[in-house]
Amino acid sequence: MTSSSTATGASGLGPWSAIVLLAPLTVLMFAILLYPLGLTLWTSLYDGQLSLRAYAELASSTLFLKVLRNTFEIAITGTLVSLVFGYPVAMHLAAQPPRRRTACLVMVMLPFWTSILVKSFALVAVFGNQGLLNQLLGFLSGGQINLPMMFNRVGVVLGMINFLLPFMILSILGSLLALDRRLILAAETMGAGSLRIFWKIILPLSMPGVVAGVLINVTLSIGMYITPALLGGRQDMMVANLVDFYTRQTLDWTAASATAMALLAISGLLVAMLGRVRGGLSGGPA
Template identity: 40%
Template structure:
């Protein structure tokens, strides 16, 4: 019977029951909102990331809009002058060239590591890791001594009669690329070797057994399986290269200024903190856009070890 009919008969309709959340539902809501006692162990890590990663980025972003005054004047200064745009394009051009050369050198080196005996594989691995044990500044100064007109490289080429006069290998793009490739080569070799080590070489042998030539079997069977390592190495080298400062400053010339060097100049020479922050933000945004475009063509998450 409805509540209206009960009132007509002089009866009081029963009060509707109020559904109170049980202890199980409250516990589930609390568990979804608050971490458990093991989850609290992540709190120091989150605080650390906020302090050393998020806070500096937020400070740089805020400063680019507020120093020396509130507004977009720092970004207008960048887009109004073609010099700064040329520096940005030069940064990506040199970084792309370094990435290409590094992959061309690192791929066969990593492949030889998979074919070598354990002793020689260890020796080749040590040779790759040695640059990590030496300061970047020391290595760059070593290249200055080797590549100048009276350096080891020119003296050797002159002694064997390959050239008649010293080559200009420093204060230009050639010196910058040589120095950066030497620094970034381990970052390409290690991901490539980690990927190649997991490739089953019996697949290549099976292709050869079916009549394929060794070179054809290598490029059609083996090389595609190393694509994750190639993509990971290329991204690691490229993203690391766009932030270089020491090597371009010591080995490059006025036409080879990269944006990292420009940012340091704005900070140390003219004290334009806001404009330097704007340069850093623009570099970050352009790099993110390039990665987004690459992700539309290549599944970066899969190549970097993701599930998709």
């Protein structure tokens, strides 16, 4: 510690050079990040005079309450499905030898690198009414079966988990790889069955990854805009779509700003929880 701090002393930057280097980005963040956020807050509070009227109207608006309910329903459904399917994938990855694990990880990461618009278009091509899956089902059933899987709740959740799964898998994989394999060997030697090993050792020890993965998924899905707009129906509007609706359709910037501030508060709360979970569990740099 002492040797590294003397090293910083000799090659460290003086306060003035540091300020010069930090100033441009700081100015940008004030002008293009904090200012628009402040402007949104101001717009939500001020029309002629300062008031909380916009928020009171939101709280009693059936549209807003319905959209809020949709948002939580879709976010929680998407997160749970992604947990149920992500966990086995993480286990499968953890059990592979390093070289095969890298190959499998590429498949998990591919959608992570693919544009959300490409994925949305492709999901319509696979799950749409004339999509690949329905063509197959129709062929097998002689034209009897056609499942509506797009432009409804199912479509939103499918798009959602396609987006969320990589985050869930990577989060759980981290915990599984950190788990001490000798515990499992020991339990097995003592005669524990694999179901018991899973419930008593693997699952409890991977909880940090599960909790972080769930929080990341909920946080990401709460603000989703593209997926519900492209893959959902009229009934599946989420908060982000409502912001757009107020901005473009009804030109009510006050309501749009209040809705955006409500979303910011909810997601801020989730980010704070995530920070606590991460900080409390990892201790060192991740």
